[in-house]
Amino acid sequence: MNSFLNPLMNPALGGLPVANAELTQHVEGRTGEIWSYGNLFDSLQHLIRICHEGEESYRQAAEHTQNEWLRGQFENYSKQRQQFAVELSNIAAGYGAEPQVGTTVGEALRQAWTDLRTALTGASNDDKVLLEELERSEDTAKAAYEEQLDKGLPEHVHNVVQNQYQDILRGHNQVRDLRDGFPNS
Numbered sequence: 001m002n003s004f005l006n007p008l009m010n011p012a013l014g015g016l017p018v019a020n021a022e023l024t025q026h027v028e029g030r031t032g033e034i035w036s037y038g039n040l041f042d043s044l045q046h047l048i049r050i051c052h053e054g055e056e057s058y059r060q061a062a063e064h065t066q067n068e069w070l071r072g073q074f075e076n077y078s079k080q081r082q083q084f085a086v087e088l089s090n091i092a093a094g095y096g097a098e099p100q101v102g103t104t105v106g107e108a109l110r111q112a113w114t115d116l117r118t119a120l121t122g123a124s125n126d127d128k129v130l131l132e133e134l135e136r137s138e139d140t141a142k143a144a145y146e147e148q149l150d151k152g153l154p155e156h157v158h159n160v161v162q163n164q165y166q167d168i169l170r171g172h173n174q175v176r177d178l179r180d181g182f183p184n185s
Contacts, residue, residue, distance in 0.1 A: 033152045048088045
């Protein structure tokens with residue numbers, strides 16, 4: 001794969017898997033906490049999964065909307081979440097770990113619920129339903145970012161996560177406002 005499109009494949013950026021024993025090094029957090037590389041990596045991995053889930057949710061919504069403007073918005077947010085995952089993966093790679101990519105049980109159950117709800121309501125092209133599902137996904141992302149920010153991440157990691165969190169808040173608010181603008185069915 002082209003290393004420009006996938007920075008984790010670029011050997012100059014690291015990103016090769018390492019043994020767990022190597023993740024026992026430590027770094028100081030913003031408020032004096034001592035983070036093992038393993039704990040820091042776990043926090044980053046959680047956010048990376050949240051970003052991948054958001055990327056997929058927005059991609060799916062873009063495929064199901066009939067509204068061209070919404071499609072563009074959803075595609076932009078999908079790309080944004082992909083970029084967030086890459087940024088966080090690069091930080092993890094800097095600590096000598098390679099994030100795992102794949103679907104968790106929770107993500108699979110959430111997707112199954114969304115698919116079932118869409119099938120039962122017959123609303124596969126109902127933009128209000130899409131926006132409701134996206135807001136739920138955004139609520140999950142907000143909570144995950146807030147949880148990690150409250151942990152006292154190392155300064156440089158905190159700054160990246162904080163910047164991403166601000167963008168997630170803007171996305172959440174836009175999705176909420178768009179959903180609220182639809183008439184009740």
